[in-house]
Amino acid sequence: MNDTENTAGEENGEEWVLRLYVAGQTPKSLAAFANLKRLCEEHLAGRYTIEVIDLLEHPQLARGDQIFAVPTLVRRLPPPLRKIIGDLSNTEKVLVGLDVRPRS
Amino acid sequence: MYHTEQPRRSTRIELPKSPTGIQGLDEVTLGGLPRGRPTLVVGRAGSGKTLLGMEFLVHGALEFGEPGVFVSFEETPGDLVQNVASLGYDLNDLRERNLLSIDHVEVSRSDVIETGEFDLEALFIRLGYAIDSIGAKRIVLDTIESLFSGLMNTGILRAELRRLFFWLKDKGVTAVVTGESGEVTMTRHGLEEYISDCVILLDHRVDDQISTRRLRVVKYRGSVHGTNEYPFLIDETGISVLPVTSTGLTHTVTSERVSSGVERLDAMLEGGGFYRGSTIMIAGTPGTGKSSFSASFVDAACLRGEKCLYFSFEESPDQIVRNMQSIGIDLTPHIESGLLEINSSRPTMFGLEMHLVMLLKEVRKTQPRVVVIDPLSDLIAIGTTRDVKVMLTRLIDYLKMNGITTLFTHLIHTREAVAPADLAVSSLIDTLIQLLDIESAGERNRGLYVLKSRGMGHSNQIREYLITGDGIELADVYVGPAGMFMGTARLVQEARERAGAEARREEIAFRQRELERERIAVEARIAALQAEFASQEEDVRRMISAESRQQDIIDADTRAIGKLRRADASDDDKKVQATRGETGEEQ
Numbered sequence: 001m002n003d004t005e006n007t008a009g010e011e012n013g014e015e016w017v018l019r020l021y022v023a024g025q026t027p028k029s030l031a032a033f034a035n036l037k038r039l040c041e042e043h044l045a046g047r048y049t050i051e052v053i054d055l056l057e058h059p060q061l062a063r064g065d066q067i068f069a070v071p072t073l074v075r076r077l078p079p080p081l082r083k084i085i086g087d088l089s090n091t092e093k094v095l096v097g098l099d100v101r102p103r104s
Numbered sequence: 105m106y107h108t109e110q111p112r113r114s115t116r117i118e119l120p121k122s123p124t125g126i127q128g129l130d131e132v133t134l135g136g137l138p139r140g141r142p143t144l145v146v147g148r149a150g151s152g153k154t155l156l157g158m159e160f161l162v163h164g165a166l167e168f169g170e171p172g173v174f175v176s177f178e179e180t181p182g183d184l185v186q187n188v189a190s191l192g193y194d195l196n197d198l199r200e201r202n203l204l205s206i207d208h209v210e211v212s213r214s215d216v217i218e219t220g221e222f223d224l225e226a227l228f229i230r231l232g233y234a235i236d237s238i239g240a241k242r243i244v245l246d247t248i249e250s251l252f253s254g255l256m257n258t259g260i261l262r263a264e265l266r267r268l269f270f271w272l273k274d275k276g277v278t279a280v281v282t283g284e285s286g287e288v289t290m291t292r293h294g295l296e297e298y299i300s301d302c303v304i305l306l307d308h309r310v311d312d313q314i315s316t317r318r319l320r321v322v323k324y325r326g327s328v329h330g331t332n333e334y335p336f337l338i339d340e341t342g343i344s345v346l347p348v349t350s351t352g353l354t355h356t357v358t359s360e361r362v363s364s365g366v367e368r369l370d371a372m373l374e375g376g377g378f379y380r381g382s383t384i385m386i387a388g389t390p391g392t393g394k395s396s397f398s399a400s401f402v403d404a405a406c407l408r409g410e411k412c413l414y415f416s417f418e419e420s421p422d423q424i425v426r427n428m429q430s431i432g433i434d435l436t437p438h439i440e441s442g443l444l445e446i447n448s449s450r451p452t453m454f455g456l457e458m459h460l461v462m463l464l465k466e467v468r469k470t471q472p473r474v475v476v477i478d479p480l481s482d483l484i485a486i487g488t489t490r491d492v493k494v495m496l497t498r499l500i501d502y503l504k505m506n507g508i509t510t511l512f513t514h515l516i517h518t519r520e521a522v523a524p525a526d527l528a529v530s531s532l533i534d535t536l537i538q539l540l541d542i543e544s545a546g547e548r549n550r551g552l553y554v555l556k557s558r559g560m561g562h563s564n565q566i567r568e569y570l571i572t573g574d575g576i577e578l579a580d581v582y583v584g585p586a587g588m589f590m591g592t593a594r595l596v597q598e599a600r601e602r603a604g605a606e607a608r609r610e611e612i613a614f615r616q617r618e619l620e621r622e623r624i625a626v627e628a629r630i631a632a633l634q635a636e637f638a639s640q641e642e643d644v645r646r647m648i649s650a651e652s653r654q655q656d657i658i659d660a661d662t663r664a665i666g667k668l669r670r671a672d673a674s675d676d677d678k679k680v681q682a683t684r685g686e687t688g689e690e691q
Contacts, residue, residue: 023225032220055226059233066210068227069255082215085255089220097217 016040016048017077018098021062023055023070028087032071035088043100073098119326122170122242122278125163126156127465128345132321132330137302142269142279144299146291147306152317152338153282154179155188156306157244159342160280162193164242165203170278172242173205173234177250181206191342202238207231211254218256224264228271235277243272244280252293269298290322301325307333316455319345335457335495337465346461346498357381362408362474362509365400368578369537372554372563378535379559380473381507383500385480385530387514388539392550393571394513395419397537398476399428399435400576401511406438410473413466414446417482421446432574445470451482459483460495464502475503480512500532534558540566542590549590552578568594 020036022029033052040048055062055070065074065083075082075098084097123136130136137143137160147153154176161172176184184206185195198204207230235243248265255261272279281299283291290296296303303322308315318333336345361376370377378384386397402412416424424446425435438444447466451459460483467475477483484492503510512533530536536555541548550569554562568579568590582589582597589597 021226023223023229028221028223055229059229062226062230062233063207068209068211068230068251069222069224070226071222072226080215082217084217084219086218086220086222093217093219097219 014047014078016044016075017051018048019051019053019065019074019076021053021055021065021067021070021072021074029071031087031089032073035091035094036073039088039091039094039100043095075099121327122164123168124156124160125167126159126343126345127341127468128334128336129156129319129343132319132334132345133302133324134327134329137278137280138324138326139278140273140276141301142272142281142299143302143304144291144296145280145282145304145306146285146296146322147282148285148308151306151308152336152343153306154184154246155191155338156304156343157246157280157282158184158188158193161204161242161244162188162195162198165198170241171203171205171238172244173207173231173238173240173277175207175209175231175234175243175245177209177211177245177247179246180208191340205234205238205240207234209250211250216254222257222260224251224261224268228268231272232275235275241277242279243277244282246280246282247284248281249283249291249293249295258293265295266298311455316457318457335461337458337461339462344461344465346457346464356507358507363404364397365402365404366397366569366576366578368567369552369576372565372567372578373535373557374560374562376560378509380509381504382509382534382558383504383532384509384511384535384537385514385533386511386537386539387516387555389516389541392539392541393569393576394515394539395424395478396428396431396433396571396576397539398478398511398513399424399431399433402444402474402476403428403433403435403438405474405509406435406441406443409443411470412438412444412474412476413470413472414444414476414478415463415466416446416448416478417451418479420448424448430573431571431576445472451485456483456492456495460499463499467503467506467508473508475508475510476513477510478513479515481515496532542568542588544590545593547591547593551588551590 018036018040020029020033022032033050036050040050053061055067062068065072067074069085071085071087073084073088073094075084082097082099084094088094120139121133121135121137122139123130124133145153145156158174161174164170164172174184179187188195195204195206199206209227209230231243234240248268251261251265252258269279269281281295283293283295285305286292286294290303290305300323302324305320305322307318307320309318310316317336317338319336320333321329321331334345336343358380360380361378362380363370363377364373384401386394388394398414402414405412414424419427421439425439428435435444435446439446445466449459449462463477480496500510533556535557538553538555540551540553542551543549550571551566552569553564553566565581566588567581568588570577570579579594580598582594582601
């Protein structure tokens with residue numbers, strides 16, 4: 001498996017750019033943001049930025065990242081682009097989806 | 105007191121409809137799709153769902169002033185633009201004029217992971233944004249079922265789709281939602297449970313290597329609609345549906361007659377020819393001149409100034425024109441004046457239904473008074489008997505409804521088969537003329553008879569006809585003890601009859617002369633006898649008068665003597681008196 005190599009590279013201080021698409025202050029979007037914040041603090045402390053986009057305010061932005069469900073988390077950096085749909089309640093799945101190796 | 109009468113009639117509220125602009129579909133749905141509601145279009149891959157949706161939008165934008173949004177879950181905008189460019193639609197132009205917006209929603213499971221609760225609000229926002237940005241009245245979602253392949257939580261998805269369709273209704277846009285046909289349910293993921301106002305099913309079947317597309321309106325809540333399966337065609341002008349049904353035998357008829365183009369054939373049909381708007385079939389074995397009869401009919405119609413449409417499945421237009429020139433029928437001026445249109449295609453090019461769709465499309469375009477299909481048998485060969493019957497019934501009904509006189513030719517392969525008994529369509533034909541090959545005395549001659557002709561007394565004779573340099577001519581009839589004389593035998597018989605008639609004429613003249621002579625002789629004899637009798641009579645009279653004078657003299661003498669003697673009347677006197685009384689001589 002190549003996972004070890006990739007993870008090794010990412011852990012060496014790479015910058016993470018995450019974008020969270022929501023539609024208004026719904027319980028789901030709030031939960032998603034809280035879950036994401038916690039997860040990043042735990043695993044990517046100091047090398048991540050989270051951009052929250054409210055589609056109610058910027059509907060035209062949904063098209064660019066091919067968003068059709070909310071909340072959707074998009075990993076802009078590092079490449080490749082990855083998408084996670086849902087309130088991010090399952091931490092394990094989110095970590096796998098973002099390709100973040102939990103520190104053990 | 106004033107009293108105003110209120111109309112009692114309850115006004116029937118027609119469901120508002122959005123015309124699709126697709127030829128035939130608006131007729132089947134009696135006006136279009138339900139306005140402001142979603143319609144489900146179901147079909148397998150390649151059945152024309154996307155095209156139907158796209159045409160709905162393009163016609164809406166161009167003809168009905170309703171901008172539209174196309175939301176594609178499968179094809180990219182680039183592909184879509186390219187695909188419909190071949191049909192002559194410039195989507196980029198429509199997009200620039202803000203009449204059309206294309207949004208591609210990409211759903212792929214590979215780069216998407218789900219975790220926890222979510223909803224499709226983002227999709228709603230996208231649709232809402234697209235609709236509002238151009239003021240769209242129409243929207244197409246093609247194919248929203250793709251979401252099922254991209255998302256695993258179908259529970260959420262179903263709830264969200266239900267919400268989506270309510271949301272679309274709220275928005276007041278007329279929506280077309282496409283779905284793949286499923287094995288058990290109508291659509292693969294049961295979309296029909298969300299959309300129940302109008303469902304259209306597209307089908308693409310292949311029978312005997314020939315494909316046929318069919319369309320059916322499965323349901324249409326709040327509106328009547330045609331329930332049959334209608335064949336439809338996708339060609340260079342897009343989709344056209346054949347909206348003919350066999351429901352009505354309601355066509356009005358006329359007793360107007362149209363000439364068959366062959367004078368003596370008209371005479372066989374009560375002297376007037378065919379009824380206008382009737383269906384005529386000319387059936388015959390190869391080489392009996394079916395096409396020549398068709399051409400005569402068309403020629404006559406064009407000379408009357410009527411528009412004709414000639415479908416040929418065997419010969420090209422040029423070939424027909426050249427061949428008909430050889431029998432003295434020149435179709436060129438009719439083609440040049442636009443009265444005649446010859447349409448040639450190979451029967452194997454499409455399935456039966458496709459041919460009929462094309463036929464009807466042409467008929468609708470040209471609006472002819474006369475249609476010729478030459479030959480029908482080629483069409484029949486490419487379908488099953490049941491299909492043929494159904495389709496021809498539809499075709500003939502359509503033509504009759506429009507008062508179009510139709511002439512079919514039909515090729516019979518075996519000489520034994522009488523008329524088109526082999527096909528189920530003979531009951532649809534009003535006038536059936538059978539052309540025959542008659543072999544006798546080492547010759548092959550052509551004969552025809554009227555097998556049936558509804559609503560008119562027609563000749564029962566078998567007539568010989570000749571295809572001459574001046575068209576078709578029916579010959580005189582010669583029937584002898586051995587049957588009908590045809591060809592050379594007829595010519596011989598004609599000569600023989602001419603000779604016979606001449607001989608009889610001479611004989612009669614001879615007899616008349618003889619009789620005259622006899623009469624003269626008899627009259628002469630009568631005159632002689634009368635003369636003889638007259639002279640005899642003269643003699644007798646003269647003799648009688650001489651005798652009686654003599655007697656008078658004798659009597660006078662006797663009386664004189666008696667006077668002298670003073671004698672009384674003697675016996676002699678009495679005797680003389682008696683004699684006088686007997687002869688009756690005057691005193």
